[in-house]
Amino acid sequence: MDRDQLRQRLQFYQDLGFKQIYRRDATAIAEPVTAPVAALPDPLPTTNIEMAKLPDVSLPPMAPAGDSLLRIIEDIGDCHRCRLHEKRNKIVFGVGNEQAKLVFVGEGPGADEDAQGIPFVGRAGQLLTQMIEGTSKKEGIPLLRADVYICNVVKCRPPENRTPEADEMEICGQFLFRQLSAIQPKAICALGSTAAKALLGGKDGVTRLRGRWHKWRDIPLIVTYHPSYLLRPYNQDAKREAWEDLKKVLHFVYD
Numbered sequence: 001m002d003r004d005q006l007r008q009r010l011q012f013y014q015d016l017g018f019k020q021i022y023r024r025d026a027t028a029i030a031e032p033v034t035a036p037v038a039a040l041p042d043p044l045p046t047t048n049i050e051m052a053k054l055p056d057v058s059l060p061p062m063a064p065a066g067d068s069l070l071r072i073i074e075d076i077g078d079c080h081r082c083r084l085h086e087k088r089n090k091i092v093f094g095v096g097n098e099q100a101k102l103v104f105v106g107e108g109p110g111a112d113e114d115a116q117g118i119p120f121v122g123r124a125g126q127l128l129t130q131m132i133e134g135t136s137k138k139e140g141i142p143l144l145r146a147d148v149y150i151c152n153v154v155k156c157r158p159p160e161n162r163t164p165e166a167d168e169m170e171i172c173g174q175f176l177f178r179q180l181s182a183i184q185p186k187a188i189c190a191l192g193s194t195a196a197k198a199l200l201g202g203k204d205g206v207t208r209l210r211g212r213w214h215k216w217r218d219i220p221l222i223v224t225y226h227p228s229y230l231l232r233p234y235n236q237d238a239k240r241e242a243w244e245d246l247k248k249v250l251h252f253v254y255d
């Protein structure tokens with residue numbers, strides 16, 4: 001990789017919001033390199049980059065024109081880039097229509113998903129399926145779960161179903177961003193605060209973010225509750241609000 005290519009690639013990651021880049025090392029947990037992308041001059045100069053100061057890293061591929069889900073899966077490989085690889089059984093990449101107009105993004109795999117390698121197949125997943133298919137049927141929209149695309153911020157199950165750490169989200173987020181860039185849906189539905197934070201940044205939770213449109217890059221994005229939150233019996237108001245959010249995004253995409 002020559003100097004211009006390296007500059008373009010670092011600029012690309014900086015544009016995506018990445019502040020650190022990581023060594024691709026299949027034998028060890030990825031460690032942050034000592035010179036984060038954010039430490040580079042902003043804007044990056046077009047000449048005289050101090051190559052000697054840059055760490056010797058193997059950057060993950062950019063999301064070039066023609067990027068595809070298959071290529072992203074190949075790039076993930078037997079991923080050891082973050083500590084979540086340690087206890088996973090299966091990498092849970094995503095499922096659904098690769099040309100979906102609507103993508104749902106959750107937090108991370110649970111036990112059932114980790115065992116099967118498919119997102120949203122446990123109780124929360126069954127509820128999500130009911131929400132998608134039941135709401136669209138009531139609204140007169142012919143839509144099945146298989147017509148949308150479903151994935152998570154992190155592809156490996158966090159131990160004890162804990163919330164993914166910020167560095168895990170940042171490392172694995174590159175694959176989520178590439179998935180969304182490759183699919184180019186008409187809208188995104190972020191399920192829960194973790195997905196919202198990964199896609200929008202900031203610290204606001206679902207209750208502050210839901211009910212209005214946001215954008216991930218230029219793609220309209222709705223935030224709603226994660227189905228696992230809706231499974232709790234005392235969350236009746238949240239269920240009603242989630243159905244409202246879902247109706248809004250379904251009509252926007254499919255009317």
Ligand code: SF4
Nearest residue numbers: 079082085155156172
């Ligand atoms: S969570 Fe993502 S980055 Fe971490 S090991 Fe799994 S696939 Fe790799």
